[in-house]
Amino acid sequence: MVNFGFAPLEIKIHDLDKSNLQLSSWIAERDETFTQCIACGCCTATCTAGKFTKFSFRELCHSIRRGEIAKAIAESEKCMLCGKCTLVCPRNVNTRNIVKLIRKANQKFKV
Amino acid sequence: MKYHPFVIPFSIGLAFVMLYIVGMWAYWIIRLSRREQKIVWKRLFSFRTIAAIWESMMEGLFHRKIFRKHALLGYMHMSLAFGWFMLIVLGNFESRLYPHSNINPPYYPIFFEFFRHDLSPLREYEEIFTFLMDFFLLLVISGVMLAFFKRIKSRILGMRRTTKHIRIDRIALTSLWFIFPLRILAESVTAGLYNTGHFFTNFLGQNVIYNLPLDQLYYPAWWAYSIALGLFFVTLPFSRYMHIPSEILLIFLRKYGVKEKEHHSTFTKIELNACSRCGICIDTCQLSTNLNISNTQPAYFLRDLRYSQPNEQLRETCMMCMRCVEACPVGIEVVKIRENERKEHQLYSENSYNYLNGYSYPKAKVAFFAGCMGHLTPSVIKSTLKLFEAAGVDYTFIDKDGSICCGRPLQLGGQAIAAKQLIDKNNALIHATGAELLVTTCPICAREFRHNYHLNIPVLHHSQYLLELVNSNRLKLKKTDLNVAYHDPCELSRGLSITEEPRELLSKTVNLVESGKQIGKNSLCCGGSLGATNISAEQRRTIAVATVNQITQADTNILATACPLCKKTFCSAQDTVAIQDIAEILANNLANIKNQNPTKKSAEREVITA
Ligand code: SF4
Ligand code: SF4
Ligand code: SF4
Ligand code: SF4
Numbered sequence: 108m109v110n111f112g113f114a115p116l117e118i119k120i121h122d123l124d125k126s127n128l129q130l131s132s133w134i135a136e137r138d139e140t141f142t143q144c145i146a147c148g149c150c151t152a153t154c155t156a157g158k159f160t161k162f163s164f165r166e167l168c169h170s171i172r173r174g175e176i177a178k179a180i181a182e183s184e185k186c187m188l189c190g191k192c193t194l195v196c197p198r199n200v201n202t203r204n205i206v207k208l209i210r211k212a213n214q215k216f217k218v
Numbered sequence: 219m220k221y222h223p224f225v226i227p228f229s230i231g232l233a234f235v236m237l238y239i240v241g242m243w244a245y246w247i248i249r250l251s252r253r254e255q256k257i258v259w260k261r262l263f264s265f266r267t268i269a270a271i272w273e274s275m276m277e278g279l280f281h282r283k284i285f286r287k288h289a290l291l292g293y294m295h296m297s298l299a300f301g302w303f304m305l306i307v308l309g310n311f312e313s314r315l316y317p318h319s320n321i322n323p324p325y326y327p328i329f330f331e332f333f334r335h336d337l338s339p340l341r342e343y344e345e346i347f348t349f350l351m352d353f354f355l356l357l358v359i360s361g362v363m364l365a366f367f368k369r370i371k372s373r374i375l376g377m378r379r380t381t382k383h384i385r386i387d388r389i390a391l392t393s394l395w396f397i398f399p400l401r402i403l404a405e406s407v408t409a410g411l412y413n414t415g416h417f418f419t420n421f422l423g424q425n426v427i428y429n430l431p432l433d434q435l436y437y438p439a440w441w442a443y444s445i446a447l448g449l450f451f452v453t454l455p456f457s458r459y460m461h462i463p464s465e466i467l468l469i470f471l472r473k474y475g476v477k478e479k480e481h482h483s484t485f486t487k488i489e490l491n492a493c494s495r496c497g498i499c500i501d502t503c504q505l506s507t508n509l510n511i512s513n514t515q516p517a518y519f520l521r522d523l524r525y526s527q528p529n530e531q532l533r534e535t536c537m538m539c540m541r542c543v544e545a546c547p548v549g550i551e552v553v554k555i556r557e558n559e560r561k562e563h564q565l566y567s568e569n570s571y572n573y574l575n576g577y578s579y580p581k582a583k584v585a586f587f588a589g590c591m592g593h594l595t596p597s598v599i600k601s602t603l604k605l606f607e608a609a610g611v612d613y614t615f616i617d618k619d620g621s622i623c624c625g626r627p628l629q630l631g632g633q634a635i636a637a638k639q640l641i642d643k644n645n646a647l648i649h650a651t652g653a654e655l656l657v658t659t660c661p662i663c664a665r666e667f668r669h670n671y672h673l674n675i676p677v678l679h680h681s682q683y684l685l686e687l688v689n690s691n692r693l694k695l696k697k698t699d700l701n702v703a704y705h706d707p708c709e710l711s712r713g714l715s716i717t718e719e720p721r722e723l724l725s726k727t728v729n730l731v732e733s734g735k736q737i738g739k740n741s742l743c744c745g746g747s748l749g750a751t752n753i754s755a756e757q758r759r760t761i762a763v764a765t766v767n768q769i770t771q772a773d774t775n776i777l778a779t780a781c782p783l784c785k786k787t788f789c790s791a792q793d794t795v796a797i798q799d800i801a802e803i804l805a806n807n808l809a810n811i812k813n814q815n816p817t818k819k820s821a822e823r824e825v826i827t828a
Binding site for chain 2: 140153155156158159160184185187188189190191193194195199201203204207210211213214
């Protein structure tokens with residue numbers, strides 16, 4: 108590797124080739140709208156839970172795609188299933204179903 | 219005592235089914251909870267029992283509710299149930315009036331025509347009995363024929379589709395269909411040989427089949443009739459026909475005040491058995507009519523739950539709109555049962571919403587709660603508050619800076635533990651505002667507050683509160699000539715029985731033009747329902763468009779709703795008709811003169827709500 112005189116911190120590096128995409132593909136198989144998310148953040152902007160705590164459906168999707176399964180599962184518990192995000196999503200992502208799938212994965216993958 | 223071996227199949231069947239029914243009734247009653255047994259016992263000798271007997275007759279024999287849905291369908295059910303019942307009752311009277319036959323074995327009245335050919339000992343009653351027996355036999359057979367046609371062409375009887383039955387139901391159904399033609403055959407053959415019967419069987423025997431070898435047909439016909447009866451009785455407890463005894467018990471228990479709880483109970487078992495799989499719920503369901511999903515309705519869901527476990531797809535594919543509950547002639551609490559079944563699969567923990575600790579709502583007198591969906595439709599909030607201002611209501615918009623979900627969406631998804639957490643928190647916070655009245659624009663919240671919170675203050679949907687304000691002259695409205703149709707939201711109409719207030723309110727300012735039968739408690743779902751998580755956005759739009767088309771006409775200017783979720787769903791699905799909440803329509807037609815000099819109180823309010 109070229110030495111630039113500085114380097115990224117080890118812990119900040121995310122090697123996508125080594126990501127654990129188990130949950131990502133498990134969800135995509137069960138709800139294909141998961142793959143339609145463009146990370147626009149509309150869901151986050153409207154989120155009921157997001158008014159009270161640092162929680163975002165968009166980030167949830169991100170985490171799953173990066174293989175941060177444990178983090179995603181823990182975070183997903185904050186969702187109130189209120190359904191606002193489903194109504195605002197421009198890509199028709201079936202957000203509530205995906206949250207439920209993530210919660211289900213908690214029992215399935217026992218992480 | 220008269221006897222012939224052909225009565226054996228019937229007698230075995232009858233003994234079996236009677237023992238089974240009595241056994242099941244006893245078992246169910248014993249398995250009711252202590253509290254339920256107590257209320258049943260306490261109310262046993264009251265007016266409720268008479269009401270229950272009356273309802274059992276009206277529903278069990280005459281099928282009043284089915285008549286209301288479709289006359290011919292009602293006739294079909296009535297002719298089978300009432301006709302058969304009368305045949306049994308009259309047969310018993312007839313055999314008892316007959317001299318020297320006081321000790322009757324159960325088969326004796328059923329096969330009376332076989333045992334007694336000379337009915338002259340009945341004297342003046344002979345004519346009337348033979349006539350009535352033939353009349354009711356004709357009534358029953360007309361019902362059987364209609365039932366047969368219904369399988370081939372259900373539309374004639376007002377049904378788009380009939381239930382797809384499992385094997386045991388088909389066996390029971392076939393033996394039931396065979397019973398009456400075989401009875402006619404047996405009685406006609408007898409009439410041909412011995413000149414018995416009246417206008418129907420006597421005519422058939424003497425004039426139609428007289429040149430058949432009646433001697434040789436005589437015993438086989440009675441054997442076949444008895445076997446068909448026996449087979450039907452033996453299959454009854456395991457088939458859909460178990461609904462007959464179960465429904466009677468259900469009607470009584472319901473009259474005494476027993477109902478579904480927050481989990482499956484013995485009462486659920488009774489309800490499951492009381493479903494006749496008539497299929498009326500399938501036709502009522504928009505998943506079937508609009509999306510062609512016709513395998514998840516209560517007829518199938520309850521069936522699978524009765525015999526084993528419904529699969530996930532069956533359990534989850536339902537908008538929980540309650541249309542089927544309203545339509546079910548047996549009155550089964552289907553949606554509650556489905557909600558409880560979903561509860562078997564908890565996904566959340568008890569600590570999900572600890573992050574809400576420390577949050578509070580401002581103090582209030584009249585608390586206005588917009589809820590999650592309310593916040594998605596700011597124009598509804600704005601209009602409602604404008605109306606409150608105009609009427610001089612001392613309100614506080616308590617969830618202006620963040621609304622805790624009422625918990626209903628979680629409940630609809632079966633997440634009872636998580637829902638309870640939200641409910642407890644929200645309940646405490648609303649209580650702490652010190653409000654004397656809670657008003658919300660969202661029917662989902664309103665229903666949840668009323669049914670599952672313990673707030674000790676009145677909870678009003680904004681349509682109710684606005685009507686109060688109009689009626690007390692605090693709000694003055696202009697009359698316009700807009701043609702407005704009104705859409706009843708599920709949670710408001712079926713959930714809270716609020717159907718008149720919004721209409722009354724609208725008629726004060728616009729022309730309320732309504733068409734069709736899908737109004738009030740029979741209203742259609744907008745498709746946006748939070749009850750289903752597995753239908754796609756496209757499917758939701760299909761439902762929404764179909765609903766709008768059905769409740770509006772070419773000259774409808776505005777489709778009014780009273781639910782922010784309905785409004786949002788309709789708006790994003792179509793743009794042929796303008797969709798407005800009641801509050802918006804009212805706010806546009808306000809005739810109040812604006813308060814020029816704000817009082818100190820309203821100035822303070824400005825500060826709070828700013
Ligand atoms: S609104 Fe829809 S597309 Fe946008 S980030 Fe959220 S889920 Fe993805
Ligand atoms: S359903 Fe969950 S993620 Fe979506 S807006 Fe509500 S709380 Fe946020
Ligand atoms: S749930 Fe009611 S409407 Fe549906 S099949 Fe059963 S009895 Fe008929
Ligand atoms: S509740 Fe509504 S969606 Fe569900 S089965 Fe009944 S009619 Fe269909």
